[in-house]
């Protein structure tokens with residue numbers, strides 16, 4: 010099955026959402042930061058990006074069967090204290106849609122924006138098609154002025170069939186910043202600029218010597234156990250220090266061979282969400298890489314909004330995976346016996 014129409018819509022949606030995010034990041038005021046009940050920061054850009062993606066996908070595709078699993082919901086924006094924020098989001102969304110020329114003829118109302126955000130409440134699952142969106146992945150990086158991504162995937166019968174990652178702050182070349190990665194199942198992974206330059210096919214590194222490998226991990230130590238990663242890297246024989254960047258930009262960078270390994274070990278009790286990995290997973294897999302949990306099982310995106318995982322997520326190329334899995338297993342055993 011081909012997903013050409015869906016891919017074109019997803020690229021448009023993610024690029025436009027990235028434009029909105031860039032505008033907000035430039036003008037970042039402390040007042041833009043809200044606190045969700047889980048204490049993670051959420052900005053007008055997270056909401057705005059989610060609304061833009063939802064609107065564009067529904068305009069481009071059959072909106073009757075539209076299903077979206079996305080991170081944000083409008084709960085806080087419907088409260089009295091959310092009124093001003095909602096106004097700002099509506100303005101941003103309308104300006105962004107108008108800037109494209111295709112979508113801006115009828116401005117959205119506050120209610121339209123709330124509805125667009127809430128279209129992301131789908132539970133996903135093993136049957137039918139579901140879009141999967143993280144409107145800003147790496148909100149902490151976004152707030153710091155560092156890396157973040159708009160991450161959009163499509164599930165079909167429980168499998169990821171499309172992945173699009175817009176990474177506005179990731180260098181594309183020596184002169185240009187801003188990358189759009191996209192992958193279609195069995196179609197390879199491509200990278201282009203956010204304003205639509207000619208795409209180039211990308212591939213993960215073909216390195217087979219771990220001593221020459223470098224590895225990515227979260228910038229935030231609260232998101233991933235840095236000690237465990239360094240133990241694994243040491244066992245593998247990796248010499249280079251970790252490269253710490255925020256968001257699924259790590260998957261994008263890995264897909265083009267910037268680094269060889271990505272290690273992610275959240276603190277105990279944290280449950281991974283499908284929107285934090287769906288797009289990145291396909292971008293890496295179609296570039297020849299392997300993504301698994303710490304026990305070597307493939308990720309299962311068909312279980313609803315969460316991923317059920319063993320311990321963590323590891324990513325590398327096919328040559329390095331056996332040695333990496335061994336190092337992970339030994340390190341986890343060591344950690345367990347030292348407790």
Ligand SMILES: Nc1ncnc2c1ncn2[C@@H]1O[C@H](COP(=O)(O)O)[C@@H](O)[C@H]1OP(=O)(O)O
Nearest residue numbers: 145146147148227228231232255256275279285
């Ligand atoms: N306590 C946590 N542990 C692991 N990941 C987290 C935690 N809190 C938020 N995240 C999510 O981890 C991802 C970014 O992690 P990193 O940049 O470390 O790779 C984001 O999806 C972020 O959500 P969000 O989308 O709200 O930024």
Ligand SMILES: [Mg+2]
Nearest residue numbers: 049050080148
């Ligand atoms: Mg968040």
Ligand SMILES: [Mg+2]
Nearest residue numbers: 143146147285
């Ligand atoms: Mg995220």
Ligand SMILES: [Mg+2]
Nearest residue numbers: 080143145146
């Ligand atoms: Mg997010």
